[in-house]
Amino acid sequence: MVYCSIRMDVLTSLNPSQREAVETTSGPLLIIAGPGSGKTRVITNRIAHLVTSCGVSPSNIMAVTFTNKAAREMRLRIQEIMGSACAGLTVGTFHAICCRILRTDGKAVGLSPGFVVYDDDDQINLIKQTLQELKLDPKQYSPRSIQSSISAAKSRLLTEQTHAESVSSYFEEIVQRVYQRYQSLLSLSDAVDFDDILLKTVHLFQANPDVLARYQEQYVHLLVDEFQDTNMAQFELVKLLAGKHRNLCAVGDPDQSIYSWRCADVRNLLSFNNEYPDATVVMLDQNYRSTKTILKAATQVIASNTLHKEKDLWTENAEGKPVVMSECLNEKDEAQKVIAIIDKLVQRDGLSYGDCAVLYRINAQSRALEEGLMRFGVPYRLVGGTRFYRRQEIRDIIAYLRVVHNAHDSISLARIINTPGRGIGQGTLTRLQTRASENGESLYDALSYTAKRTDLAARASNALSRFLALIDGIIERSQELALPELIEEILVRTSYRAYLMERDDGEDRWENVQELKTVAADYADLAPREALPMFLEKVSLVSDTDEMNGASDVVTLITLHQAKGLEFPAVFMIGMEDGVLPHRKSFDDPAAMEEECRLCYVGMTRAQKYLFLSRAHRRNLFGNGLANPPSRYIERISPDILTARGLWGEDDVDLSGALYTQPLAYGVSDEEFRVGDWVYHKKFGQGVVMDCFPDKNDLVITVSFEDSGPKRLLLSLAHLDKIERFDSMP
DNA sequence: CGAAAGGCTCTTTTT
DNA sequence: GAGCCTTTCG
Numbered sequence: 001m002v003y004c005s006i007r008m009d010v011l012t013s014l015n016p017s018q019r020e021a022v023e024t025t026s027g028p029l030l031i032i033a034g035p036g037s038g039k040t041r042v043i044t045n046r047i048a049h050l051v052t053s054c055g056v057s058p059s060n061i062m063a064v065t066f067t068n069k070a071a072r073e074m075r076l077r078i079q080e081i082m083g084s085a086c087a088g089l090t091v092g093t094f095h096a097i098c099c100r101i102l103r104t105d106g107k108a109v110g111l112s113p114g115f116v117v118y119d120d121d122d123q124i125n126l127i128k129q130t131l132q133e134l135k136l137d138p139k140q141y142s143p144r145s146i147q148s149s150i151s152a153a154k155s156r157l158l159t160e161q162t163h164a165e166s167v168s169s170y171f172e173e174i175v176q177r178v179y180q181r182y183q184s185l186l187s188l189s190d191a192v193d194f195d196d197i198l199l200k201t202v203h204l205f206q207a208n209p210d211v212l213a214r215y216q217e218q219y220v221h222l223l224v225d226e227f228q229d230t231n232m233a234q235f236e237l238v239k240l241l242a243g244k245h246r247n248l249c250a251v252g253d254p255d256q257s258i259y260s261w262r263c264a265d266v267r268n269l270l271s272f273n274n275e276y277p278d279a280t281v282v283m284l285d286q287n288y289r290s291t292k293t294i295l296k297a298a299t300q301v302i303a304s305n306t307l308h309k310e311k312d313l314w315t316e317n318a319e320g321k322p323v324v325m326s327e328c329l330n331e332k333d334e335a336q337k338v339i340a341i342i343d344k345l346v347q348r349d350g351l352s353y354g355d356c357a358v359l360y361r362i363n364a365q366s367r368a369l370e371e372g373l374m375r376f377g378v379p380y381r382l383v384g385g386t387r388f389y390r391r392q393e394i395r396d397i398i399a400y401l402r403v404v405h406n407a408h409d410s411i412s413l414a415r416i417i418n419t420p421g422r423g424i425g426q427g428t429l430t431r432l433q434t435r436a437s438e439n440g441e442s443l444y445d446a447l448s449y450t451a452k453r454t455d456l457a458a459r460a461s462n463a464l465s466r467f468l469a470l471i472d473g474i475i476e477r478s479q480e481l482a483l484p485e486l487i488e489e490i491l492v493r494t495s496y497r498a499y500l501m502e503r504d505d506g507e508d509r510w511e512n513v514q515e516l517k518t519v520a521a522d523y524a525d526l527a528p529r530e531a532l533p534m535f536l537e538k539v540s541l542v543s544d545t546d547e548m549n550g551a552s553d554v555v556t557l558i559t560l561h562q563a564k565g566l567e568f569p570a571v572f573m574i575g576m577e578d579g580v581l582p583h584r585k586s587f588d589d590p591a592a593m594e595e596e597c598r599l600c601y602v603g604m605t606r607a608q609k610y611l612f613l614s615r616a617h618r619r620n621l622f623g624n625g626l627a628n629p630p631s632r633y634i635e636r637i638s639p640d641i642l643t644a645r646g647l648w649g650e651d652d653v654d655l656s657g658a659l660y661t662q663p664l665a666y667g668v669s670d671e672e673f674r675v676g677d678w679v680y681h682k683k684f685g686q687g688v689v690m691d692c693f694p695d696k697n698d699l700v701i702t703v704s705f706e707d708s709g710p711k712r713l714l715l716s717l718a719h720l721d722k723i724e725r726f727d728s729m730p
Numbered sequence: 731c732g733a734a735a736g737g738c739t740c741t742t743t744t745t
Numbered sequence: 746g747a748g749c750c751t752t753t754c755g
Contacts, residue, residue, distance in 0.1 A: 065744085066744040066745080067744045067745080068744085068745085069744085070744080093744075093745065094744095094745075095744095095745045096745085117745090119745080120743080120745090138750090139738095139750095194745050195745095197745080198745095226744085229744075258742080259742085259743085259744075261741085261742065261743085262742085262743070262744080262745095264744095361741070361742075362740090362741050362742070363741085363742085364740080364741090364746090367746090384743085418731095421731090421732075423731065423732090424731090425731045425732070426731085426732095427731075428731090459731090460731095540745090541745060542745085559741090559742065559743090560742080561741095561742050561743070561744090562742090562743090562744085564744090580741095583741055583742080584741095585741060585742095586741085595742095599742080621740090622739085622740060622746075622747095623746060
């Protein structure tokens with residue numbers, strides 16, 4: 001009975017190609033899934049189908065995603081369909097799954113089960129230390145570029161040995177030297193970086209056929225989402241795992257490949273058939289998300305890409321409103337126009353704030369928006385600002401916890417050795433690091449040796465001994481304390497609160513620390529020995545605090561990259577300028593330019609009903625003003641589906657039907673008010689007209705005042721005087 | 731040692 | 746306009 005209803009649900013509501021994707025259960029399968037084509041439904045239904053109709057045990061299925069959020073959502077959706085029947089399913093990110101494999105079987109590649117994972121900040125610190133040791137100038141060889149070279153090498157499965165053979169430039173030679181030393185420092189700290197997690201898993205499988213065979217037998221069915229974002233190491237891993245049963249389902253869209261700068265290789269998707277000539281290919285080309293107009297505009301933008309595989313996206317959705325392109329004076333004007341439109345969508349078109357999202361190329365663009373939204377009292381959330389686990393105070397506490405877990409974690413020890421300040425300066429730290437490096441020991445070893453010597457300057461020696469006692473004391477207590485108490489112990493013993501409170505924003509930071517304790521409370525009931533490693537694993541593989549409550553009704557500010565996979569009824573793409581989108585750093589690289597175009601495509605296809613584009617004639621970025629030409633993507637959109645809105649809003653009148661149906665200028669006696677006019681009010685001072693529309697015999701004017709923010713006023717009562725002022729916002 | 735001051739750089743950032 | 750680094754001085 002249960003099975004029957006599941007089956008109905010699984011198969012009846014799918015279109016023919018979705019159905020084919022779900023029902024093709026054996027052999028390699030490639031699903032090309034255009035934006036809004038019901039990809040997630042296909043994936044989840046396919047898994048449900050495997051279990052309920054084909055009798056596959058959930059424990060024989062692995063589904064891989066790129067983000068924890070995607071993994072969580074996938075599991076949730078599967079649970080909705082199958083209930084508890086999905087127990088035992090492996091759903092996770094590449095990194096989480098590989099970490100688990102390495103904790104169990106990593107001994108074979110020289111890893112202890114307790115290894116820590118360094119994130120990219122730790123990596124940068126380690127590289128800086130390496131540069132110092134090798135007497136290389138970090139200005140000449142920026143730690144960031146070396147890090148990305150090492151990361152690129154690792155994602156191509158090049159170890160510090162095999163990389164040596166491919167060195168072909170002086171810079172690569174430098175990278176090679178750093179790579180070697182970097183790797184030995186990692187191993188001294190019993191640490192791996194993100195790339196190692198994949199690399200070492202591949203090596204584990206390659207060198208240990210018996211281990212590989214075990215996993216191959218367990219995972220009869222493999223499914224990989226966002227396949228266009230996989231790198232070589234990830235594809236290799238998947239090929240190994242699928243080596244026996246060959247039931248590999250790859251899902252992706254080459255047009256949404258926007259992470260090549262992170263070594264993602266879209267060829268994995270495009271040449272899937274070279275690896276698996278017998279693969280079934282299913283194209284999901286019906287779009288359920290956007291209006292015909294939006295889909296057409298997006299298709300026009302990407303059509304000229306050489307990498308674009310001709311596929312005809314189509315939809316049964318309504319024609320919809322034209323795409324709107326707004327010209328703005330500067331980024332403040334742009335923000336204001338966006339907010340004015342949002343206001344109208346909410347006031348007149350039945351949308352809510354949560355239906356609106358503003359998408360941009362670079363994070364710096366969010367600032368003008370935030371200022372505007374705050375000023376007008378519009379609620380918003382900024383996605384991915386400084387993320388929780390990136391905050392200094394959080395990283396400090398985690399560094400303490402890592403040292404407690406593994407005293408030989410030298411990067412974490414270096415971080416906290418003088419945080420809060422305890423008189424151990426750069427000089428002393430460098431001396432310790434030099435000693436450690438000369439003896440091939442950890443920083444902790446160097447510390448305990450040096451602290452016990454008496455022939456050192458008394459001040460430094462005292463400080464070191466006290467620090468050593470502090471750490472050892474906490475380590476001892478950690479045996480018996482539950483995780484939240486352990487954190488509390490660290491905070492108390494280091495007077496961390498007092499340290500934070502010396503800063504202006506200390507209060508906020510302290511709240512973050514309390515938040516960390518709340519997260520740790522989930523581990524309170526576990527034995528101290530187990531809780532700490534589990535907690536550290538979680539925080540090192542997690543990017544955000546569990547994605548803020550999606551329920552709140554607020555405008556979303558988000559980068560184009562982060563918006564991939566999301567959808568909103570109304571989307572605003574700001575900064576449609578050559579130099580911003582496409583970004584000027586991509587100008588001289590044709591491949592990068594195509595990626596910029598895909599980025600634009602990804603942004604446009606997030607929109608369900610309304611798509612607003614805008615550009616500023618002058619834009620202040622990083623202190624200096626720039627005049628960018630309009631984005632080259634604008635002219636690819638045919639005029640019949642694009643409404644241009646001039647600098648002063650003259651073209652607003654007929655803008656997208658219900659919007660802007662009211663003329664924007666009204667005469668009341670001899671005064672005339674238009675959006676953008678500056679006005680003076682006796683009590684509120686000066687402000688700018690955001691909106692006005694007639695009501696009975698009066699005129700309702702929304703004015704944003706410089707001092708008191710937005711106010712809705714009746715003209716007959718308000719006594720507004722027009723004033724001269726050219727800037728759109730102070 | 732560490733606070734203060736000045737110089738430099740700034741695309742995107744799933745783990 | 747912020748964050749990070751180096752330099753300088755007490």
